[in-house]
Amino acid sequence: MTPFSYARANNAAEALQLGRGGAANYLGGGTNLVDLMRETIAKPDRLVDVTGLSDAITDTADDGLLIGAAVRNTALAEHPAVRTRYPMLSRAILAGASAQIRNMATVGGNLLQRTRCTYFYDTDGSRCNKRVPGSGCDAVGGFTRIHAVLGASPACVATHPSDMCVALAALDAVVHVEGAGGARTLSFGDLHRLPGDRPELDTVLEVGELITAIELPPLPFAASSTYRKVRDRASYAFALISVAAAIDVVDGEIRDVRLALGGVAHKPWRATTAEALLRGRPATEAAFRDAAIAELADARPLRDNGFKIELAKRTIVAVLGDLSGATA
Amino acid sequence: MSILDTAREAAQGLVQGAMAKLVPLAPDSWIPGGVPDPLIARKHGLIGTSVSRLDGALKVKGAARFAAEFALDDMVYAALAFATIPRGRIATLDVAAAEAASGVVVVMTHRNAPRMKQPAVFGSSPTAAGPADLPIMQDDRIHWNGQPIAVVLAGTQEQADHAVSLIVTTYDVEESVTSFAAAKEKGAAPASFMGQPLLNEIGDADAMLAAAPHKVDQVYRTPRHNHNAIEPHAATIAWVGGDLVVHDASQLVSMEAATIAGVFDLKVEQVRVTSPYVGGGFGGKCLWDHQILGAAAAKLAGRPVRIVLTREGVYRGVGGRTLTEQRVAIGAAAGGHFQALIHAGTTATTPHNNMPEPFILGTRAGYAADSFKLSVDVVRMNMLANTFMRAPGESVGTFALESAIDELAADLGIDPIELRIRNEPEVDPTSGLPFSSRHIVEAWRAGAAKFGWDKRGLPGARREGEWLIGMGCATGTYPYYRMPGAAARITLDRAGTALVEVAAHEMGMGTSTTTTMVAAERLGLPLEAVEVRYGDSIIPGAILAGGSQQTAAIGAAVIAAHNALVAELLKLAGNDSPLAGLSPDEVGSEDGGLAKLDDPARRESYASILHRAQRDHVSVSAEGSPPLELMHWSMHSHSAIFCEARVNAVTREVRVSRFLGSFDCGRILNPKTARSQFRGGMIMGLGLALMEETEFDERNGRIMNPSLAEYHVPVHLDVPEIDVIWTDIADPHTPMGAHGVGEIGITGVAAAVANAVYNATGTRVRDLPITLDKLLV
Amino acid sequence: MPILVNGSAVALPNDPRVSLLDLLREGLHLSGTKKGCNQGACGACTVLVDGERILSCLALAVQYEGRSVTTIEGLSDGDGLHPLQQAFIDHDGFQCGYCTPGQICSAIGMAAEAKRGVPSHVSADLSTDVRLTREELQERMSGNLCRCGAHNGIIDAIRDTVAAELAA
Incomplete structure (x- = not known):
C-alpha cells in the first residue's frame, strides 16, 4: 500500500472539502478499495472516510425510498421496506459476497466496485487498459470465463461485479451525487459506462464527485420481484450471470416488466430490448424466450464465455416464468 | 552398505535388486508385521475410542501458536518480488526506490544474496527436501513465471510491502515452453516415481482390447490444483550465533533442517526447524524458496525475519498438483470380466524436478484383468515445480479409471458395483503379491445398503422441480506406506508419566492425539500420564507427514522404543524385582508397569522399578524397523464412495446433496478424528470434482487466479452432511492394525460425482472440473 | 479516542x-x-x-x-471456554485449527443477525422470521472457508449452541 493520509468526514460538505485536489479517494467500508490499494491498483494519497455520511433509509414523498450512501449492505437488505417493496434488491445484496463483507460494505461503495478481471488484478504480470490506459489487454485470448459478452470493446472485456447494482438498474434507481459544481442526480443506467476506448473510467462521475444517496422510485409490481444468481459454487462467488426481474401481468398480458443482467457486461445490463418486446405480449414462455434471444442477439463470445449467452437466455426465461407463473 | 541401509533404499525405490526379489519370498515371520502387533488383539483399551483432540482447547481459543506468531526481538518483516516471465534473464533490476523507502532495512537480490548451495532436490537422498535442482537467488536466471527475484526487509509489513512495489525489473526473455500441447510436441518421456518406472505391461493389452466384445476407450483430463491451506506459508527465522532457528509451518522438519544445513554449509545439528502447528498442509507445506530466502535475508540483515507469503505469493512460489491427460481403455467380456485394462497418459513437470503425477498407482492393484498396459509419460514445461498434493496419483487417477468403469457398466448393462466386484483380484494383479488386508467387497455391500443404492434409476429419470437427481459411485484406493528413518524417544519418570517424542507433525490430522492414545496404550498408562512432543527437528529420526504414513511410521518407531524401554527397565529392575530373570519378550506393559505376559501377577510398576534403581527417569530412543512389509505384501486402503448429485435443469449448476464414504482402512484408532479426515478428504474431492482449477495461462506460464476469491474451494453451502462408515477390520501386518487415513478420502470422489452427474443428466463430463458450461452443451 | x-x-x-x-x-x-x-x-x-x-x-x-x-x-476468561468453543471440540469442528477462531466469531455474529431477523440468500420468504435450518446455517457461514473439511462438525457445533438458543 502506498502511503496516504486519512481523514474522516461527518457529512457530504466536509467530505467534498477534504476530497478536493490531489489523488484523494472516498473510503466506505473498504471491502474493495482496501484490497485495490494493497494490490497497488489504487494509490490514493489521501483517504476521506465517508462512512459518517447519512446511513438513513427513509420514505420519499412519492412512496419511493431514499437510501443514504453510508447505509451498510446488510442494513439495506434487511430493511422491511426493501424486503416487502423491492425484494429483488434484498435478494441481490444477500446473493453477494459474505455476511461479513455485507456488514462492512456501504451502498455508495458498492456502486464503485471494480471488476474482478484477473488480468486487471495482476499488477505486475499482465497488461490491462483499465489499470494502465493504453497498455493493452491480456484478457483477450486468456481466461475469460467471467468476462463480458455484451457491450465490450477491443480495449476491455471486463464485467462489473456487483449484484446489488443489477437490481438497482432494473429498479431505475436515481443516484444523488455532489461535487465541486454542486449537486446533481443521475439515472442509474447512466452511472456506469461501457468500456469503449476509455475502460479506465468505470462511471461518469467527475473527479471528486461523491455519491450521497440512492433513490428508489415507487414500483408497486416490484413487490414480487426477484434476483437469480448463477455461479460456480453455491455461495461466496461472483456471478457467472445474474438476472434481476419484476413483471406486471394482468389477465395474462404483460403490462410492464423490468429486467437487468449481471455478469455479462462492463456495466449492469438493463435489458431494454427484451423489455420493449415483452410489454403488451402474453406472458408465455415463448414470449420470454423470444425476448431473451433478442436481448442477447448482439452477444459476442470470447474464448471461455460463450456459455453465458445460452445461460443468460435460459435464466431469463426461468425467472420470468417463475414470477408470472407462466407455463409453456 | 548394511542390510538396513539396503532395505531402506529398496523401500524408497532407490535400489532395484536382490532385496526387492528376496523380500517377497521370505517367511512372514521375518518381516515387520509378520507377527501381529499385540495391540491389535487388545479390545478394551483406548484404541478405537473417540477422543477429542488434546490440542482442541488451545485451537478454539486461538492460543495455538503458528509459524507467523513467534515474536522475536528486533525482528523485521519480509516481502517478495516475483518474476513476470517464464524463462530468461533479469536485464535490469532497479531497487533504489525500494532501498530508499521508509523503514527498509535491506533489499536482497541475486546481486547481494549470501552465496548458498543449491538445495538437495527431494528424492535425491533420504533427507533431501528441495523443491527443484535450482539455485535460489544466486544468479540472474528466471526459470518460472513467479520466481522470487527480490526480498525486502523492513520494520513493518506495511513498509516492506510498499517498498517491494517500487522495484522495477526488465528482462531478456528466452524461448520457453508454457503450453501442454507444445510440450507434447517436443516429446514425452517415460516417467518414474520414487525411483520406480511408472510402467506395467502384462500380456498384449492392445490386442486384447481390440478383440474384446465390449469396450470403453476414452480420454480424461484433470487440471492443475493448489493446496490452499488456509494458513499461508510463513516462517519466523533467526540466526543465533552461527546456528539457525526456523519456526516454520512444515510437514518435514527433519528433512528440511538437513536440506537447509546443506544450503548454508552448516552441520545438521546447527539448524533447528520447529513446526508445532501447521494450518493445513495437504502436501504443500514442505521446503520452498521462501524459508531459504528468509534465512539468507536474516543473515544479510543480521536480524530475525518474519516471512509470510501473501496469498498470491503462495501461488507464485509454492507448487501444486500438475495437470494430467489420461486414456483409459477397458475391454470386457459380456459378463463384465476385464480382458484388457489400459491406463496411459501424460503429465507435465519441469526440467528441474521429478514429480510426474503418478495417476496409474491406484490402477495397479485395483482390478483383475487378463492384460494390462499402465504407463505415465512426462513432458517438461517452464513453470513452477509441481509437487505432492493430497493423494498424488490416486486422486486424479481414480477419476479416470472409475469414470471409465461406470461408462463400461452402462454399456454392459451391469450394475457398476457388481461390475467392480466381478473383477475383484485374488492377489495384486501387477505385482503378484498377496494382499495384507483387502475388504473392499464388504465396504461396497455396507455402503450400498446404507446409501440406498437400489433406488438409483436410469440416467435423467429423476427430477424434483428444477433439479435433476442422480446417483454415482466409485472405488477409492490409497496405498499403505511406511517410510524408513522414523524414530521415537520415550522418557519415563518416577511419577509414572511418560514423554514420547517423535519428529512428526500435526497439521490437523489428529496425530498428536492418536499418538498419545497409542503410546498410552502401549505403555499401559492412562492418557493423562502421556505427553507427546513433535514438530521439532531436534527430536531424533525423520518422519514425513506425507503419503498417509505418519501414523504407521510413528507406530513402528514407538514399538521399537517400547521394546528398548522394556529391556532397559528389566535391567534396572535387577534381581530383587518380581520380574527378575525374565527376558524382554516375556513381559509387556500394563497398568503402569511391566508384567509377565502369561502370568500377569508377576509384575512391578514403573515407579517401583525406578525407585529401587534410584533413577528419576529412564530415557530410550529407537528407530522403527525397516519397512520390508511393503515388499512382502500388497498393502492398500480402499473405499466405496457414493454420491447423490443434483443438476439444475435450467442453469446446469451442480450441487452434491448426499455423500457416503464406506472405508476399508484397517483398524480405526480414533473414530472422532478419523471421521474428520475421511470427510475432509471427500470435501477436497468435491472441490476437485466441481470447481477447483489453477488457471495457468499457457501464453506465458502465469497463474491467473492466485486468490481464494478466484480459485474456488467448497464453502459451507456446497458441503452436504457426509455419512462415513468403515469396516474396522485390522490389517494384521501393520502397527496397531491401522492404515493412514489422510489421503484415501479424496480418492474416488471426483469419479463418484461425475458418475452421479451422468446418472442425473445423461451427460458424461471427462474434463475436470465439472462446471455448468460443460453440461450446457 | x-x-x-x-x-x-x-x-x-x-x-x-x-x-x-x-x-x-x-x-x-x-x-x-x-x-x-x-x-x-x-x-x-x-x-x-x-x-x-x-x-x-x-x-x-x-x-x-x-x-x-x-x-x-x-470470548472466554482464563481457562474457561465459550459454549460454542466447547461445542467445536465436542463435534470436532476443526482439524488444523487455523480457520477456527474466524468460524467461531463469525457464528456468534451470525446468531445475532438471525435474532434480528436478517434474511439470507436461501430464505424462501423474505417477510417471515428466520428459522435457522441447516441450509440457512450453511449459507450464513459460507464466508468462512475451511480447507481441512470440518464443515459438518462446524455446523453441528453451531446448531447445538448459538442456533439452538435462538430457537428456544
Whole structure:
C-alpha cells in the first residue's frame, strides 16, 4: 500500500472539502478499495472516510425510498421496506459476497466496485487498459470465463461485479451525487459506462464527485420481484450471470416488466430490448424466450464465455416464468 | 552398505535388486508385521475410542501458536518480488526506490544474496527436501513465471510491502515452453516415481482390447490444483550465533533442517526447524524458496525475519498438483470380466524436478484383468515445480479409471458395483503379491445398503422441480506406506508419566492425539500420564507427514522404543524385582508397569522399578524397523464412495446433496478424528470434482487466479452432511492394525460425482472440473 | 479516542495503512485472529465489532476509532471456554485449527443477525422470521472457508449452541 493520509468526514460538505485536489479517494467500508490499494491498483494519497455520511433509509414523498450512501449492505437488505417493496434488491445484496463483507460494505461503495478481471488484478504480470490506459489487454485470448459478452470493446472485456447494482438498474434507481459544481442526480443506467476506448473510467462521475444517496422510485409490481444468481459454487462467488426481474401481468398480458443482467457486461445490463418486446405480449414462455434471444442477439463470445449467452437466455426465461407463473 | 541401509533404499525405490526379489519370498515371520502387533488383539483399551483432540482447547481459543506468531526481538518483516516471465534473464533490476523507502532495512537480490548451495532436490537422498535442482537467488536466471527475484526487509509489513512495489525489473526473455500441447510436441518421456518406472505391461493389452466384445476407450483430463491451506506459508527465522532457528509451518522438519544445513554449509545439528502447528498442509507445506530466502535475508540483515507469503505469493512460489491427460481403455467380456485394462497418459513437470503425477498407482492393484498396459509419460514445461498434493496419483487417477468403469457398466448393462466386484483380484494383479488386508467387497455391500443404492434409476429419470437427481459411485484406493528413518524417544519418570517424542507433525490430522492414545496404550498408562512432543527437528529420526504414513511410521518407531524401554527397565529392575530373570519378550506393559505376559501377577510398576534403581527417569530412543512389509505384501486402503448429485435443469449448476464414504482402512484408532479426515478428504474431492482449477495461462506460464476469491474451494453451502462408515477390520501386518487415513478420502470422489452427474443428466463430463458450461452443451 | 479491544483501550496506529488485523496480530500480539488471504476471500480474520462480524483484513484500524472489538481471545476468561468453543471440540469442528477462531466469531455474529431477523440468500420468504435450518446455517457461514473439511462438525457445533438458543 502506498502511503496516504486519512481523514474522516461527518457529512457530504466536509467530505467534498477534504476530497478536493490531489489523488484523494472516498473510503466506505473498504471491502474493495482496501484490497485495490494493497494490490497497488489504487494509490490514493489521501483517504476521506465517508462512512459518517447519512446511513438513513427513509420514505420519499412519492412512496419511493431514499437510501443514504453510508447505509451498510446488510442494513439495506434487511430493511422491511426493501424486503416487502423491492425484494429483488434484498435478494441481490444477500446473493453477494459474505455476511461479513455485507456488514462492512456501504451502498455508495458498492456502486464503485471494480471488476474482478484477473488480468486487471495482476499488477505486475499482465497488461490491462483499465489499470494502465493504453497498455493493452491480456484478457483477450486468456481466461475469460467471467468476462463480458455484451457491450465490450477491443480495449476491455471486463464485467462489473456487483449484484446489488443489477437490481438497482432494473429498479431505475436515481443516484444523488455532489461535487465541486454542486449537486446533481443521475439515472442509474447512466452511472456506469461501457468500456469503449476509455475502460479506465468505470462511471461518469467527475473527479471528486461523491455519491450521497440512492433513490428508489415507487414500483408497486416490484413487490414480487426477484434476483437469480448463477455461479460456480453455491455461495461466496461472483456471478457467472445474474438476472434481476419484476413483471406486471394482468389477465395474462404483460403490462410492464423490468429486467437487468449481471455478469455479462462492463456495466449492469438493463435489458431494454427484451423489455420493449415483452410489454403488451402474453406472458408465455415463448414470449420470454423470444425476448431473451433478442436481448442477447448482439452477444459476442470470447474464448471461455460463450456459455453465458445460452445461460443468460435460459435464466431469463426461468425467472420470468417463475414470477408470472407462466407455463409453456 | 548394511542390510538396513539396503532395505531402506529398496523401500524408497532407490535400489532395484536382490532385496526387492528376496523380500517377497521370505517367511512372514521375518518381516515387520509378520507377527501381529499385540495391540491389535487388545479390545478394551483406548484404541478405537473417540477422543477429542488434546490440542482442541488451545485451537478454539486461538492460543495455538503458528509459524507467523513467534515474536522475536528486533525482528523485521519480509516481502517478495516475483518474476513476470517464464524463462530468461533479469536485464535490469532497479531497487533504489525500494532501498530508499521508509523503514527498509535491506533489499536482497541475486546481486547481494549470501552465496548458498543449491538445495538437495527431494528424492535425491533420504533427507533431501528441495523443491527443484535450482539455485535460489544466486544468479540472474528466471526459470518460472513467479520466481522470487527480490526480498525486502523492513520494520513493518506495511513498509516492506510498499517498498517491494517500487522495484522495477526488465528482462531478456528466452524461448520457453508454457503450453501442454507444445510440450507434447517436443516429446514425452517415460516417467518414474520414487525411483520406480511408472510402467506395467502384462500380456498384449492392445490386442486384447481390440478383440474384446465390449469396450470403453476414452480420454480424461484433470487440471492443475493448489493446496490452499488456509494458513499461508510463513516462517519466523533467526540466526543465533552461527546456528539457525526456523519456526516454520512444515510437514518435514527433519528433512528440511538437513536440506537447509546443506544450503548454508552448516552441520545438521546447527539448524533447528520447529513446526508445532501447521494450518493445513495437504502436501504443500514442505521446503520452498521462501524459508531459504528468509534465512539468507536474516543473515544479510543480521536480524530475525518474519516471512509470510501473501496469498498470491503462495501461488507464485509454492507448487501444486500438475495437470494430467489420461486414456483409459477397458475391454470386457459380456459378463463384465476385464480382458484388457489400459491406463496411459501424460503429465507435465519441469526440467528441474521429478514429480510426474503418478495417476496409474491406484490402477495397479485395483482390478483383475487378463492384460494390462499402465504407463505415465512426462513432458517438461517452464513453470513452477509441481509437487505432492493430497493423494498424488490416486486422486486424479481414480477419476479416470472409475469414470471409465461406470461408462463400461452402462454399456454392459451391469450394475457398476457388481461390475467392480466381478473383477475383484485374488492377489495384486501387477505385482503378484498377496494382499495384507483387502475388504473392499464388504465396504461396497455396507455402503450400498446404507446409501440406498437400489433406488438409483436410469440416467435423467429423476427430477424434483428444477433439479435433476442422480446417483454415482466409485472405488477409492490409497496405498499403505511406511517410510524408513522414523524414530521415537520415550522418557519415563518416577511419577509414572511418560514423554514420547517423535519428529512428526500435526497439521490437523489428529496425530498428536492418536499418538498419545497409542503410546498410552502401549505403555499401559492412562492418557493423562502421556505427553507427546513433535514438530521439532531436534527430536531424533525423520518422519514425513506425507503419503498417509505418519501414523504407521510413528507406530513402528514407538514399538521399537517400547521394546528398548522394556529391556532397559528389566535391567534396572535387577534381581530383587518380581520380574527378575525374565527376558524382554516375556513381559509387556500394563497398568503402569511391566508384567509377565502369561502370568500377569508377576509384575512391578514403573515407579517401583525406578525407585529401587534410584533413577528419576529412564530415557530410550529407537528407530522403527525397516519397512520390508511393503515388499512382502500388497498393502492398500480402499473405499466405496457414493454420491447423490443434483443438476439444475435450467442453469446446469451442480450441487452434491448426499455423500457416503464406506472405508476399508484397517483398524480405526480414533473414530472422532478419523471421521474428520475421511470427510475432509471427500470435501477436497468435491472441490476437485466441481470447481477447483489453477488457471495457468499457457501464453506465458502465469497463474491467473492466485486468490481464494478466484480459485474456488467448497464453502459451507456446497458441503452436504457426509455419512462415513468403515469396516474396522485390522490389517494384521501393520502397527496397531491401522492404515493412514489422510489421503484415501479424496480418492474416488471426483469419479463418484461425475458418475452421479451422468446418472442425473445423461451427460458424461471427462474434463475436470465439472462446471455448468460443460453440461450446457 | 482509542479502539476498545476485548475491553481494553488501544491506541490507534500511527500508520493509517495498518489493518485492524495487523494491529491485533502484530501490534497487540493477539494472534488468535488469523490471516488467511488478506483480501476478503476466506473469513479467517473475522472479528466482532460492536457485536457485528466483519473482516479485519479489509478494515483499516483508523476507521474503527471508538468502536468495541471482540476477538477470539475475548470470548472466554482464563481457562474457561465459550459454549460454542466447547461445542467445536465436542463435534470436532476443526482439524488444523487455523480457520477456527474466524468460524467461531463469525457464528456468534451470525446468531445475532438471525435474532434480528436478517434474511439470507436461501430464505424462501423474505417477510417471515428466520428459522435457522441447516441450509440457512450453511449459507450464513459460507464466508468462512475451511480447507481441512470440518464443515459438518462446524455446523453441528453451531446448531447445538448459538442456533439452538435462538430457537428456544
